Amino acid sequence: MQSKETEFKSILADNHERLYRICCYYFKDKEDRSDLYQEILYNIWKSLGSFKGKSSVNTWIYRIALNTAIGYAGREYLRRKSKADIDLNLNLDHLLYDDTDQKQILEDSIGELYIKLNQLSVIDKTIMTLMLEEIPTKEIADIVGITEPNVRVKIHRIKNQLKIEMKGYSYEERR
């Protein structure tokens, strides 16, 4: 039987990139990312004994990471009362449409991503995070604890919300 330490190191070796990505989706600031990352790792460390194999390791990891992120974001929300200084005139439509040179645009406007992500509620941000991780809706439902149709409805609503916000500021028009 693996020791707690070996098991933890093995999980970390397999998942550190995806865990750090989740921190990146939630925070732009390096310090916040690092703090959240460590908090996620600590919660994985503490939860090691609770994994019973009812769900896949991936689902288990995502649950811990996202639940920690929600808690962390909630505390930050209360602390900072949200960074409400959001410029709505920015453009992120390239995240929703495939017919643009996404790589270049994304690199140019990565800051905008955070602005749009920060405009979403913490629940929508969680779903968006899982969408960005390309997790199937069934697994999203399993991670979050709601039904699959409910997940689909939420994804549809989030996409619509983003499209509406970006209406009139399309990338093509800006060019």
Place this chain on the structure above:
Amino acid sequence: MKREDKFSLKEYFNIKQPDRLTTDNIVESFKKADRIQRRKLDLLFALLIIAGLIFLLVLSMASVFSGIGQIIIANVFVVIVILIAIGLRSRYTEKDRIDYSLTTLELLKKTERRYRFWNSEWIFIFVLILICNIATSIIFSSIPVSEVWTPLGLVVLAQMVYLPLLGIAFVAEWISWKRVRKPLRDRTVELIKELEG
């Protein structure tokens, strides 16, 4: 655009973990955090035991004036107080172990229950205070009385000490809940509604 040319956020954020966070120092820092947490719990438990023993000592001194029956009854109550304190300790330990591997909805619902003002911890605390009160009242009521202080008068005197203390504790807890836990609970309720809606 070709599929392979598409750039995803997943790729963009595919960053190695920060260098300073090597696996070894992470594990060491977690072990240290576990040790600190355990020490905190041990300290809390030690304080509860000391408080229980002081209470026992005070009652024993008062019970010099009482009959053997009262001494036994009072001490049984004190033992119950200590057992409840031990129960509180294990509950506290369990509370610290929030299960982050639950689904988000389950975790939020558990959090909401934990942050309610009237939660099951109140029952523990109320029973604890009630038992302390009964034990004190038994001893007080059996102390030989003067003409001024009847047994009933002494019990009333004990209540006059207990009730204001209880009131102060209640108000302090309410203020603390309102300032710290209520905003968290309200936020949690909002999240549950959003998730279920």
